[in-house]
Amino acid sequence: MLNLSEILTFKRLNGGSNIKILGLVGSPNINGNTAKLVNAILDGAAENGSEKSIYNLASLNIKGCDACLKCQESGCCLINDDMQELYQEIQTADAIVLGSPVYMWQMTAQTKLLIDRLTAFLKPNFSSRLDNKKLILVFSQGSSDRDAFKPYFEYTAGLLYYLGFDVLETIIAAGTDKLEVSSRPGLIEKARELGKLISAPHMSEPEFRRTESSLTPIL
Numbered sequence: 001m002l003n004l005s006e007i008l009t010f011k012r013l014n015g016g017s018n019i020k021i022l023g024l025v026g027s028p029n030i031n032g033n034t035a036k037l038v039n040a041i042l043d044g045a046a047e048n049g050s051e052k053s054i055y056n057l058a059s060l061n062i063k064g065c066d067a068c069l070k071c072q073e074s075g076c077c078l079i080n081d082d083m084q085e086l087y088q089e090i091q092t093a094d095a096i097v098l099g100s101p102v103y104m105w106q107m108t109a110q111t112k113l114l115i116d117r118l119t120a121f122l123k124p125n126f127s128s129r130l131d132n133k134k135l136i137l138v139f140s141q142g143s144s145d146r147d148a149f150k151p152y153f154e155y156t157a158g159l160l161y162y163l164g165f166d167v168l169e170t171i172i173a174a175g176t177d178k179l180e181v182s183s184r185p186g187l188i189e190k191a192r193e194l195g196k197l198i199s200a201p202h203m204s205e206p207e208f209r210r211t212e213s214s215l216t217p218i219l
C-alpha cells in the first residue's frame with residue numbers, strides 16, 4: 001500500500017491534472033487585494049488542471065496556541081477548531097499560497113494565529129514533519145515603498161523555511177492605498193503566470209527562481 005507522499009509522487013509523474021494547490025488568505029476583506037492576488041495564482045494553477053481550494057482565515061474559528069506542547073510528540077494539536085481541517089489541507093496540498101495584508105508593519109493577527117498553530121508540524125527536536133512543501137508568500141500593503149517591509153518579508157520567509165515550507169517566491173502588492181490590485185491587470189496576470197509555473201507537472205527545481213535573499217515585487 002502506498003503512503004500519501006508516494007501517491008502524490010505517482011500522480012505527479014503520471015499526468016498534469018492532479019496537483020492540489022491551497023490558498024490561505026489572512027485578510028478580513030474577503031475579496032480584497034490579498035484575496036485577489038491569491039485567487040489569481042490559484043486560477044493560473046487551475047489552468048494547468050490543478051485542484052484548488054481557498055480559505056479565508058478571518059472567517060474561520062482558529063484559536064491561539066495554548067502552549068500545551070502535546071503536538072510535539074504526537075504531531076496532533078488538541079485544540080478542536082477549524083485548524084484541524086487546515087492541518088489536513090496543508091498536509092495533502094502540493095503547494096500553498098499564503099497571503100496577508102500588512103497591518104502595523106507585520107502580518108495580520110488572523111495570519112499569525114495560523115502561523116503559531118503550525119508549531120504542530122515541528123518534532124521535539126524542532127525539525128519539521130513537512131517535506132519542503134512548496135509555498136508562495138503574498139503580501140499587500142498600503143505603502144507605495146516596496147522596500148518598506150522587505151526585512152520583515154524575508155524574516156517571514158525564513159520562519160516558513162524553518163517550519164518546513166519551501167518558499168519559492170514572495171510577491172508584494174505595494175501602494176494599494178492609491179491603486180487597488182483590481183486596477184492592475186499586469187499584476188494579476190503575473191500572479192496567474194506564477195500559478196501556472198508552480199503547478200507545471202514537470203517543474204524542475206532550477207526553473208523556479210528562489211527568493212531566499214531577494215524579494216521579487218511584481219508591481
Ligand SMILES: Cc1cc2nc3c(=O)[nH]c(=O)nc-3n(C[C@H](O)[C@H](O)[C@H](O)COP(=O)(O)O)c2cc1C
Nearest residue numbers: 027029032033034101102103104105141142143176
Ligand atoms: C489596521 C490596519 C493596519 C495597516 N497597517 C499598514 C501598515 O503598517 N503599512 C502599510 O503599508 N499598510 C497598512 N495597512 C494597509 C493595508 O496593508 C492595505 O490596505 C492592504 O492592501 C489591505 O489588503 P486587503 O485588501 O487584502 O485587506 C493597514 C490597514 C489596516 C486596516
